[in-house]
Amino acid sequence: MQPIKRWDYAGEGLVEHELPPAPWELVDHWVQDARARQDDKGDVPEPDAISVATVGGDGQPHVRTVLMRYLAQDGPGFYTNFGSRKGLDLEQNPRIAAALTWPPMYRAIRFTGVAQRLSTQIVTDYFRSRPYGSRIGAWASHQSQPVTTRAQLEAAVASYEEKWPDTGSVEDVPLPDFWGGYVVRCDEVEFWAGRSSRLHDRLVYVRTGDGDLAEPGSWRVERRQP
Numbered sequence: 001m002q003p004i005k006r007w008d009y010a011g012e013g014l015v016e017h018e019l020p021p022a023p024w025e026l027v028d029h030w031v032q033d034a035r036a037r038q039d040d041k042g043d044v045p046e047p048d049a050i051s052v053a054t055v056g057g058d059g060q061p062h063v064r065t066v067l068m069r070y071l072a073q074d075g076p077g078f079y080t081n082f083g084s085r086k087g088l089d090l091e092q093n094p095r096i097a098a099a100l101t102w103p104p105m106y107r108a109i110r111f112t113g114v115a116q117r118l119s120t121q122i123v124t125d126y127f128r129s130r131p132y133g134s135r136i137g138a139w140a141s142h143q144s145q146p147v148t149t150r151a152q153l154e155a156a157v158a159s160y161e162e163k164w165p166d167t168g169s170v171e172d173v174p175l176p177d178f179w180g181g182y183v184v185r186c187d188e189v190e191f192w193a194g195r196s197s198r199l200h201d202r203l204v205y206v207r208t209g210d211g212d213l214a215e216p217g218s219w220r221v222e223r224r225q226p
Helices: 024-040 085-092 120-129 132-140 150-163
Strands: 049-055 061-067 070-072 075-081 095-102 107-117 179-193 201-207 219-224
Touching (some): 095 179
Antiparallel strands (some): 049 061, 201 219
């Protein structure tokens, strides 16, 4: 058996007096730090990659990594085909967990709560911002469903490209009615900061009111053991 390579998570840590009264400010700050780190050092190759966990009607959990293409004071979010595994899971059980993890920075943020669909206007604006190929791909892929060969998928792409040629307009490919987005309405937001000897800091905002991530009166903070 090969020896296990061990790392000492010698990060800056996190202490209570550094926390804002609501989680939004620190969520935004850490995300911006991760994006800046990628621009500067290049060792956080996809700072917006977020792992999303759902549970199907049969009780089977599923987890996958997607891109966080929505982040606002109401929570982090992502876009998907509603017929995908995560879409079908959330239709049966809207409870969700998600995590942003940046190992080189010894930082992570965990979100738990309920998934809510984003408005049609928000989804439309985002869909129109996508590259042409990605908009075509949303139509061509029956996400999470079996496909016999890659050639079958490529043929579907070609068919939609013929139907809706690239005109350079944001309106050349319509928004599919089976495609949209979710935001995580958080009940908890945990900030994980690495420390030496595995004595990490875990500071958790727990919801106490109905406000969003920026509402101070809607949260209390507790420290949890690593």
